[in-house]
Amino acid sequence: MVASAIENADAVIVGCGVAGGLLGGRLARDGFRVIVLEKRPQIGVPVRCGEAAGSRQEISQFIPIDESWIVAEINAARMYAPNLTFVEKRFPGVGVMINRDEFDQALAGQAENWGADVRSHHEVTGLRWRDGRVCGVKVKRHTDKTTYDVDARVTVGADGVESFVGRWANLTGHLRAKEIHTAAEYLLEGEGFPTDTIEIYVGRKISPGGYVWVFPKGDRFANVGVGVHPKMAKNGTARDYLHRFVEGHFPDAKKRRFIAGGVSGTKPLKTMVGDGVLLVGEAGRHNNPFSGGGIMNALEGAEEAHKVLKIGLERDTLDNEFLRRYDKAWHNRNGQVIHRFALLREFFFKLDDDDMNRVVSVLDKIVSARPGKITDYTEVFRAAFKTTPGVLWKARRMLW
Amino acid sequence: MANRSSTRMPKTEKASNGGRLVIDHDECAGCGACPAVCHSLALRLDALTLEIEYELCDNCSLCVIVCPTGALSVVEKHTCVRAG
Ligand SMILES: Cc1cc2nc3c(=O)[nH]c(=O)nc-3n(C[C@H](O)[C@H](O)[C@H](O)COP(=O)(O)OP(=O)(O)OC[C@H]3O[C@@H](n4cnc5c(N)ncnc54)[C@H](O)[C@@H]3O)c2cc1C
Numbered sequence: 001m002v003a004s005a006i007e008n009a010d011a012v013i014v015g016c017g018v019a020g021g022l023l024g025g026r027l028a029r030d031g032f033r034v035i036v037l038e039k040r041p042q043i044g045v046p047v048r049c050g051e052a053a054g055s056r057q058e059i060s061q062f063i064p065i066d067e068s069w070i071v072a073e074i075n076a077a078r079m080y081a082p083n084l085t086f087v088e089k090r091f092p093g094v095g096v097m098i099n100r101d102e103f104d105q106a107l108a109g110q111a112e113n114w115g116a117d118v119r120s121h122h123e124v125t126g127l128r129w130r131d132g133r134v135c136g137v138k139v140k141r142h143t144d145k146t147t148y149d150v151d152a153r154v155t156v157g158a159d160g161v162e163s164f165v166g167r168w169a170n171l172t173g174h175l176r177a178k179e180i181h182t183a184a185e186y187l188l189e190g191e192g193f194p195t196d197t198i199e200i201y202v203g204r205k206i207s208p209g210g211y212v213w214v215f216p217k218g219d220r221f222a223n224v225g226v227g228v229h230p231k232m233a234k235n236g237t238a239r240d241y242l243h244r245f246v247e248g249h250f251p252d253a254k255k256r257r258f259i260a261g262g263v264s265g266t267k268p269l270k271t272m273v274g275d276g277v278l279l280v281g282e283a284g285r286h287n288n289p290f291s292g293g294g295i296m297n298a299l300e301g302a303e304e305a306h307k308v309l310k311i312g313l314e315r316d317t318l319d320n321e322f323l324r325r326y327d328k329a330w331h332n333r334n335g336q337v338i339h340r341f342a343l344l345r346e347f348f349f350k351l352d353d354d355d356m357n358r359v360v361s362v363l364d365k366i367v368s369a370r371p372g373k374i375t376d377y378t379e380v381f382r383a384a385f386k387t388t389p390g391v392l393w394k395a396r397r398m399l400w
Numbered sequence: 401m402a403n404r405s406s407t408r409m410p411k412t413e414k415a416s417n418g419g420r421l422v423i424d425h426d427e428c429a430g431c432g433a434c435p436a437v438c439h440s441l442a443l444r445l446d447a448l449t450l451e452i453e454y455e456l457c458d459n460c461s462l463c464v465i466v467c468p469t470g471a472l473s474v475v476e477k478h479t480c481v482r483a484g
Pocket residue numbers: 014015016017018019020037038039040044048049050051052053122123124125158159160161162163164183184185225259260261262263280281282283287292293294295296298
């Protein structure tokens with residue numbers, strides 16, 4: 001048997017989604033030798049995302065805006081109750097809809113321009129260990145079915161919801177049924193879609209434990225998806241729920257693309273680091289566990305990881321104790337909010353359709369009474385629970 | 401030392417229930433949800449194609465429940481002509 005070739009790098013990044021693409025690029029820009037390994041043949045393809053992202057200003061902190069991957073503006077959000085009453089809040093300029101495949105490719109391109117070695121169709125199949133610490137990865141090159149190893153001073157798991165790096169490194173376990181949303185989405189072409197508003201429909205019947213989204217994707221197009229709690233969904237798969245919704249609401253629309261996915265919905269991890277290894281993005285459970293949104297969280301997580309790794313690589317200090325700075329920084333930036341949303345998620349699972357009708361009606365009153373004043377969703381929900389005694393008991397100690 | 405997993409659980413009695421997990425590759429969207437929930441690392445997206453390592457699978461069926469497209473099922477062994 002021929003021994004695998006071994007390459008060397010300062011950092012090896014597993015996965016070239018948003019987190020891996022940004023982090024790999026930033027470390028390469030600092031002058032470190034970075035290898036980013038992506039198992040899919042083409043970066044960002046197939047898309048596994050509803051494609052709603054933050055504002056232009058927020059995104060431009062990570063990559064210069066390119067109008068070619070922006071397809072619509074998000075200026076408002078509307079939530080429909082099971083009885084189809086709704087609450088709408090306008091937030092001009094709050095976000096944009098993107099073509100996620102092009103966005104991931106742009107981040108990978110930025111990383112390459114900064115000197116990172118980005119390799120697609122190269123799958124990481126295991127970790128390398130030395131003296132109890134992670135010291136790189138084992139790789140399968142799909143194009144010619146050969147294998148090789150990368151020896152690296154630090155290994156980053158940016159491998160998304162599947163994250164095997166987290167499990168190999170004993171940092172995460174498998175997701176339990178209540179910790180994942182299973183989702184399906186069509187890109188629809190037709191009439192009657194919102195143009196600058198993201199629409200959410202809730203209800204036990206249409207999307208048990210989750211929600212339906214209708215997100216604008218430019219003239220005559222929309223991403224229409226359903227996420228469900230796998231154990232609460234007694235009436236078929238996520239795709240079955242999606243079919244029913246689309247037949248009911250957009251029967252004449254043409255289905256242009258189908259995607260599916262799992263979205264993690266957990267409390268923050270106790271730690272995302274080990275000796276010579278850390279997790280970022282969805283691998284580190286950075287998603288908002290309530291909405292499932294994770295693009296901006298993954299970018300922010302990568303930014304925090306970059307700050308700590310830059311110093312760690314310069315000083316050659318990449319042990320567990322040093323890397324815990326990243327745990328702390330991320331927790332201060334997003335972890336506490338994620339924790340609150342995880343509690344909100346548990347609370348949401350307990351609501352029946354009547355409760356949801358009441359919550360939406362109360363939210364509507366609150367939003368109309370305080371236009372422009374709301375800065376934090378949890379504030380809105382808190383106010384709603386206070387004024388809705390019927391559901392208050394279900395929220396015991398969930399939010400505050 | 402590679403492929404260490406702290407999450408590998410002892411096989412349960414379900415392992416001997418005679419069923420076998422089957423993938424309908426035409427239905428599989430390669431979405432990665434099932435590897436995320438499999439407690440025994442029996443499922444892996446090999447680039448885009450889902451692969452099962454049968455020695456590790458104990459037919460717990462969590463992946464079947466989670467799959468958004470219904471591509472997975474556990475069938476009785478004698479009805480399973482060819483898996484995958
Ligand atoms: C249906 C659906 C809708 C969503 N909608 C939205 C939305 O509208 N807005 C939003 O903000 N978020 C949304 N999300 C969540 C968002 O897509 C994720 O949170 C985000 O992609 C996480 O980014 P990441 O970089 O951590 O991981 P990913 O983007 O998943 O990237 C991980 C990469 O690692 C690669 N990889 C995995 N294992 C290996 C390996 N062993 N070797 C090499 N490469 C590997 C994968 O192929 C993948 O490319 C949605 C998710 C789903 C499933």
